[in-house]
Amino acid sequence: MTDERPAPAAAPGLRERKKRRTRDALLRAALLHFIAQGYEHTTVDEITDAVDVSQRTFFRYFANKEEVAFAVQDLVESHYVAALRARPPAEGPFEALRGAVLGAWDTLDEALSDVVPVDLYMRTYQLIESTPALLAVHLRRSTELEERIARLIAEREGLDVDADPRPRVAVAAFSGVMRVTGRLWAQDEDASVASIRRMTEACLDQIGPALAADWR
Secondary structure (H helix, E strand, O other), rough: OOOOOOOOOOOOOOOHHHEEEHHHHHHHHHHHHHHHHHHOOOHHHHHHHHHHOHHHHHHHHOOHHHHHHHHHHHHHHHHHHHHOOOOOOOOOOOHHHHHHHHHHHHHHHHOOOOOOOEEEHHHHHHHHHHHHHHHHHHHHHHHHHHHHHHHHHHEEEEEOOOOOOOOHHHHEEEEEEHHHHHHHHHHHOOHHHHHHHHHHHHHHOOOOHOOOOOOO
């Protein structure tokens, strides 16, 4: 009987590791500059000077400043989608969405530690929420993410997302709460993961009361 187990993935070679280190260094330098002096006041030259590479090297990894500003957000969104996929099948849509977002906050440091310190991401997130140009991009990206999540919820529930509006409605309501959470948290002095997790949980707890017929 032959052993058909897949061979372990080969470790990245020296060239790939060097490329990853360069990309991560550019990413960290860019985020630190954005936070220190503002996104719009930071130039690509300043980012490349901090890493001692050329502009050509920067554009080998990132198309523009916007792409580097959202590079870690891409990782965070993928982390959340993976957490949602891993939720128990028996959970209802809102329970799964809530469990996934709280679980994603709980494991964020582990997900990002190889790329950037988690506190650097959290400060970048506040920067995105408070910078009009970045916030506009963030809202557009959020719409795209909502569609991705709605399709995942429909898949979990065995529904046709184009025939049954409930997955999109549920995700839109959930995402609205997340946007409120983000705006409130961005105004807070505490930029920690623990802070936004507490605020996320508190806002989600208000969905039922907010939908009640009588608020008095």
